[in-house]
Amino acid sequence: MRGRVVIALDFPTAEEAEALLSRLEAEEKPFVKVGMQLFYAAGPRWVERLKERGCDVFLDLKLHDIPNTVAGAVDSVARLGVDLLTLHACGGRAMMEAAREARDRSGASSLRLVAVTQLTSLDQRVLNEELGIPGTVEACVSRYARMARESGMDGAVCSGWEVEGIKAMGGPDFLAVVPGIRPKGEAAQDQKRVMTPQEAAARGADLLVVGRPITRAADPAAAYRAIVRAVQNAGRDRCGLEC
Numbered sequence: 001m002r003g004r005v006v007i008a009l010d011f012p013t014a015e016e017a018e019a020l021l022s023r024l025e026a027e028e029k030p031f032v033k034v035g036m037q038l039f040y041a042a043g044p045r046w047v048e049r050l051k052e053r054g055c056d057v058f059l060d061l062k063l064h065d066i067p068n069t070v071a072g073a074v075d076s077v078a079r080l081g082v083d084l085l086t087l088h089a090c091g092g093r094a095m096m097e098a099a100r101e102a103r104d105r106s107g108a109s110s111l112r113l114v115a116v117t118q119l120t121s122l123d124q125r126v127l128n129e130e131l132g133i134p135g136t137v138e139a140c141v142s143r144y145a146r147m148a149r150e151s152g153m154d155g156a157v158c159s160g161w162e163v164e165g166i167k168a169m170g171g172p173d174f175l176a177v178v179p180g181i182r183p184k185g186e187a188a189q190d191q192k193r194v195m196t197p198q199e200a201a202a203r204g205a206d207l208l209v210v211g212r213p214i215t216r217a218a219d220p221a222a223a224y225r226a227i228v229r230a231v232q233n234a235g236r237d238r239c240g241l242e243c
């Protein structure tokens with residue numbers, strides 16, 4: 001999956017998400033993320049239809065509950081045929097293990113479970129002063145990612161600043177999913193730990209999650225293409241030829 005751009009469809013209705021997708025029709029099969037806003041509005045049947053029209057689908061529900069409840073949620077999601085599902089690493093080992101067991105029992109072997117470490121909207125001050133977690137953001141992300149891997153998760157969500165540590169710890173098959181992507185010069189908005197697409201890809205991001213820089217652009221298809229190009233250029237930078 002190395003270096004794929006995922007478009008975050010953060011819209012209030014299915015119609016608005018579909019309007020965006022129709023503007024991207026000329027592009028190769030897109031990888032899209034459906035988060036809470038759209039999922040709660042459009043529902044599971046709409047997500048199934050997204051798969052039927054050929055999109056790869058990342059369902060970002062950020063599950064966080066007791067193990068039994070999360071296992072039940074994973075069982076329901078497994079029936080939708082989506083490719084990726086998020087849960088919060090801070091739910092702990094038992095929760096993540098229950099999620100993995102539910103996925104394995106469901107037979108949906110292509111459903112990858114990825115654990116959110118620390119949200120890209122948080123910074124050092126929030127971690128230490130508001131959440132009361134000591135140490136650096138990087139150390140916390142690394143600790144959560146290791147726990148996620150040991151609990152059988154397929155990857156972790158982190159910012160571009162923590163990708164190299166996660167890839168070094170988890171190896172090539174442990175996915176580093178990276179939101180907080182901002183092309184040079186774009187406003188960070190509510191994101192704190194941001195990085196350009198080129199740099200995140202050069203550091204080893206497998207999936208780059210991009211929302212507003214594409215969805216709110218005057219020309220979303222052009223914005224998407226520019227980000228895909230930046231990611232491809234990072235691949236060339238890494239090995240001297242296209243890889």
Ligand SMILES: O=C(O)c1cc(=O)[nH]c(=O)n1[C@@H]1O[C@H](COP(=O)(O)O)[C@@H](O)[C@H]1O
Nearest residue numbers: 008060118119120157179180209210211212
């Ligand atoms: O799990 C996520 O996808 C996620 C984790 C995280 O730490 N930060 C983060 O921004 N996201 C998601 O990534 C997307 C980023 O959107 P933009 O900030 O508009 O590019 C949103 O849909 C967020 O829900």
